[in-house]
Amino acid sequence: MYADNYPWLENYVRQNSGNDSDAQDVFQESIAAAWLNLRQGRFEGDKAQFNAYLRQICRYKWINQIRSAARSKIIYSDTLLEQEAESDGLEVLKDQLQQSSLLQECFMQLGTKCRQVLRLFYYKKKPLGEIAGSMGNTEESIKTIKYRCMMQLRKLFLEQNKRHGGV
Amino acid sequence: MEGYREHIDQQLFEQIEAYLLHTMEASERYRFEAAMAADEQLQNEVDLQQKLIAAAQTAFLGHEATQHIPIAKSKAPVKRISFKWWHAAAAVLALVAATWFYQSKTITPGKLFAGYFHADPGLPVAMSSTSEYGFYDGMVSYKEGDYDKAIEIWTGLKEKELLTDTLQYYIGVASINKNDFEAAVQHLLPVAEGKTGEWRQKAVWYLALAYIKTDHIAEAMKWLRLLQNNSEAQLLIKELQKISS
Numbered sequence: 001m002y003a004d005n006y007p008w009l010e011n012y013v014r015q016n017s018g019n020d021s022d023a024q025d026v027f028q029e030s031i032a033a034a035w036l037n038l039r040q041g042r043f044e045g046d047k048a049q050f051n052a053y054l055r056q057i058c059r060y061k062w063i064n065q066i067r068s069a070a071r072s073k074i075i076y077s078d079t080l081l082e083q084e085a086e087s088d089g090l091e092v093l094k095d096q097l098q099q100s101s102l103l104q105e106c107f108m109q110l111g112t113k114c115r116q117v118l119r120l121f122y123y124k125k126k127p128l129g130e131i132a133g134s135m136g137n138t139e140e141s142i143k144t145i146k147y148r149c150m151m152q153l154r155k156l157f158l159e160q161n162k163r164h165g166g167v
Numbered sequence: 168m169e170g171y172r173e174h175i176d177q178q179l180f181e182q183i184e185a186y187l188l189h190t191m192e193a194s195e196r197y198r199f200e201a202a203m204a205a206d207e208q209l210q211n212e213v214d215l216q217q218k219l220i221a222a223a224q225t226a227f228l229g230h231e232a233t234q235h236i237p238i239a240k241s242k243a244p245v246k247r248i249s250f251k252w253w254h255a256a257a258a259v260l261a262l263v264a265a266t267w268f269y270q271s272k273t274i275t276p277g278k279l280f281a282g283y284f285h286a287d288p289g290l291p292v293a294m295s296s297t298s299e300y301g302f303y304d305g306m307v308s309y310k311e312g313d314y315d316k317a318i319e320i321w322t323g324l325k326e327k328e329l330l331t332d333t334l335q336y337y338i339g340v341a342s343i344n345k346n347d348f349e350a351a352v353q354h355l356l357p358v359a360e361g362k363t364g365e366w367r368q369k370a371v372w373y374l375a376l377a378y379i380k381t382d383h384i385a386e387a388m389k390w391l392r393l394l395q396n397n398s399e400a401q402l403l404i405k406e407l408q409k410i411s412s
Contacts (some may be wrong), residue, residue: 002290002334007365031291032225036218064286103222118223153219159172 001031004051009058017066026065030057033100050166060093077140102164106156170211172351177188183216234352278407280380283399287319287369300332309337340373353378359390368394375400384411 008028013023034054045053107115116135120126128146132139175183175364203210222229259396305320321338339354355377358370371390378387388407394400 003331003365028291036221036225043203100225103218104226107222107226116228119226122220123221123226143181144177147180150219151175152214154215156177157215157219157222157387 001051001054001059002027004057005054009106011125012059013062015059016062018062022062022065027060028055028062030061032104033057033097036100036103037096045067053101056099060097098164099161101156110149110153111155113145114152117142117145120148170208171215172208172212175212179212180216183213187217187220231305270358274406274410276379276382276384276410279403279410280376283379283403284343284376286344287337287373289337304338309341312344314341317341318345332361332364332366332370334368339370343373343377348377348381368397372397372400375403379403379407386387 006023009027009030010020010023013019013158018026031054033048034057035054035162039052071135107118117131120131121128121133126134128139128142131137132142135142182191182199186196191199203364242365249300251395270402282345289306301324305317305324306412308314308320318338318341321334324334335354335358339351339358342348342350342354345401352374355370355374359374361367373387375387375390375394378384384407388404388411391400391404395405
């Protein structure tokens with residue numbers, strides 16, 4: 001996925017007032033958002049369509065970024081403006097990205113131990129027994145910690161989403 | 168919280184989790200899906216938990232996956248530094264190395280290699296359940312500094328004729344990281360010889376470094392001359408000219 005899209009993004013950002021470091025940031029945020037939407041069933045399609053979707057997110061994020069802050073003085077290139085005008089479903093995408101961003105913010109509000117347990121179980125896909133061994137706990141206590149952490153995340157997300165007008 | 172339950176007990180949480188992670192028995196899955204169809208709140212809870220699990224997974228795609236980079240060739244426990252700092256650190260190291268080499272009367276290919284080499288950080292580890300699983304599985308090992316394991320996984324893909332420039336390139340840089348320069352040249356050369364391709368420039372750089380380390384200075388300079396827009400490469404050529412003159 002990286003190999004398919006990152007060189008494209010690097011060129012795109014370079015041609016539109018950015019540098020490689022900007023491209024790296026945009027890519028990290030976009031790939032996380034795209035995958036989150038994929039996992040939530042908000043995207044259906046094959047690999048090529050997913051790449052197109054990811055690139056749409058990248059473009060959207062970069063346009064937003066150069067539009068804000070000190071970069072607002074930059075004159076958009078014709079190509080960039082054309083691409084922005086042609087972006088379909090921009091509002092839908094914007095909503096999806098806001099929710100993805102909110103979910104990630106909530107996750108980062110969890111304590112270190114919570115993030116560590118959830119990382120090992122859901123991201124690294126480690127068995128509970130192995131996690132328990134590496135953290136000096138019993139398997140049963142790790143299971144309970146995981147449950148409590150997920151409930152904490154659930155509470156944070158529901159509260160903050162309600163505040164943002166969702167749910 | 169309209170549409171959601173007041174409280175989810177641990178048993179229900181684990182049941183939903185088993186459904187989402189596909190660890191539920193087929194018969195239980197059938198019953199669970201029937202229960203969801205009859206209970207909108209339960210369906211909402213399943214959707215919500217799916218979002219939360221995805222958040223736990225994607226948080227690391229955007230952060231941890233690319234921010235921790237092993238230091239190549241270290242026999243001590245792998246040191247990890249942030250990606251952005253790695254760029255800065257690499258630039259500073261190159262500058263320090265260049266200054267030192269200018270002042271030193273004993274420039275050797277080994278010293279030049281040590282001064283200019285910085286390990287490729289690898290790719291972000293993305294999706295784990297796609298056709299690219301094998302590649303990313305290898306990338307996890309690469310990022311953990313287990314280059315033997317990474318090469319073993321990627322070579323397995325190669326045997327299945329799934330070899331691409333990306334694979335060739337990463338087998339090459341993993342070989343450099345484990346000081347197997349012969350293998351590095353073997354894998355990087357075809358990528359560097361390609362007329363186009365996103366990995367070509369990087370392959371040329373690491374190929375040149377592998378040649379330097381093995382004292383093939385003329386060959387290294389030949390490749391470095393292709394990197395006309397790379398100031399680090401141009402500086403390295405000057406250093407090599409001192410050795411070869």
